[in-house]
Amino acid sequence: MKKRILTGDRPTGRLHLGHYVGSLKSRVELQDEFEEFILIADVQALTTHFEHPELIHDSIYQVAIDNLSVGLDPEKTTIIQQSMIPSIAELTMFYSMLVTVNQLSHNPTIKTEAKNYGYKEMTYGFLGYPVSQSADITFCNAHLVPVGEDQIPHIEMTRKIVRKFNDLYHTEIVEPEYKLSSVGRLCGIDGNAKMGKSLGNAIYLSDSPEEIVRKVKSGVTDTNRISVKIPGNPDVCTIYKYHQAFNAEECPNITSMCKNAQIGCVACKKLLAEKLNSILEPIREKRAYYESHIDEVKQIVSEGTKKANAIGNENIAKIKEKMHVVM
Numbered sequence: 001m002k003k004r005i006l007t008g009d010r011p012t013g014r015l016h017l018g019h020y021v022g023s024l025k026s027r028v029e030l031q032d033e034f035e036e037f038i039l040i041a042d043v044q045a046l047t048t049h050f051e052h053p054e055l056i057h058d059s060i061y062q063v064a065i066d067n068l069s070v071g072l073d074p075e076k077t078t079i080i081q082q083s084m085i086p087s088i089a090e091l092t093m094f095y096s097m098l099v100t101v102n103q104l105s106h107n108p109t110i111k112t113e114a115k116n117y118g119y120k121e122m123t124y125g126f127l128g129y130p131v132s133q134s135a136d137i138t139f140c141n142a143h144l145v146p147v148g149e150d151q152i153p154h155i156e157m158t159r160k161i162v163r164k165f166n167d168l169y170h171t172e173i174v175e176p177e178y179k180l181s182s183v184g185r186l187c188g189i190d191g192n193a194k195m196g197k198s199l200g201n202a203i204y205l206s207d208s209p210e211e212i213v214r215k216v217k218s219g220v221t222d223t224n225r226i227s228v229k230i231p232g233n234p235d236v237c238t239i240y241k242y243h244q245a246f247n248a249e250e251c252p253n254i255t256s257m258c259k260n261a262q263i264g265c266v267a268c269k270k271l272l273a274e275k276l277n278s279i280l281e282p283i284r285e286k287r288a289y290y291e292s293h294i295d296e297v298k299q300i301v302s303e304g305t306k307k308a309n310a311i312g313n314e315n316i317a318k319i320k321e322k323m324h325v326v327m
Helices: 017-030 043-047 053-069 086-096 101-105 106-116 131-136 149-169 207-218 238-246 248-259 265-291 294-323
Strands: 004-009 036-042 078-083 144-147 175-180
Touching: 004 017, 004 053, 004 131, 017 036, 017 053, 017 144, 017 238, 036 053, 036 294, 043 053, 043 131, 053 078, 053 265, 053 294, 078 131, 078 294, 086 101, 086 131, 086 149, 086 294, 101 106, 131 149, 144 149, 149 175, 149 294, 207 265, 238 248, 238 265, 248 265, 265 294
Parallel strands: 004 036, 004 144, 036 078, 144 175
Antiparallel strands: none
């Protein structure tokens, strides 16, 4: 049997190129090697968007479409709506008995995200979402979780929880491993270290060709290069970072031309926009299909959730029996 891999997205809007580079592309590559589960984490999204649940609801199927449009095959990959999996909620509660508030408040990712969101005080849900994330991973006994470096503390916490839980109750929950992304985080088109929906610096998978051109034109380049005749420095150019991520085969030539003042920023941006549009065109075609067949998308999520519930219900029944939490 194939090992099981689990990853997912918070449905707080459509997905962008940062998601594509960081996870979506690898999901397509991994779906033949693993039994793949994609979790649409609508409950986790409430930890930061609890005042706007309508945004989360509207985004669930848009996120599903983004995953399908990049090439995920619903015959190979199971797409799940988190809030419809009762076993995740039960495991979250069980796990929370084993984790201290001190452990959570010292989690480096929690501290960083709280700072990014400007939280002086954290809600119970926000502070405890690594526990919920542990339940997400283990309700189906996932063996592997693809993550960026900032998520490693969460996986380590999951492993500790699982070990403690198994030792205490003699359960057989799989202790997951993490698969570290080999691709670094894609910066925003404005040069900000993070590409984000709320920062207004994202290029979305669903953007039109015209929007791609407009956004690339606004991209930050070498600020010291005020004339085409002045040699540029690709190392400080945001547009060049995008060339590295999406146009690697042309990078040596672009580097040479830039450093020797043989290409200007306008022409360089034009090359990038053309490359991005060539990558996104087949994705747009699939998106157009699924947007006009939304009932098919809902069926895919419904069937995936049904499959996940069968697995989760069987696992939670075994766990509760070991815990003597039965009628």
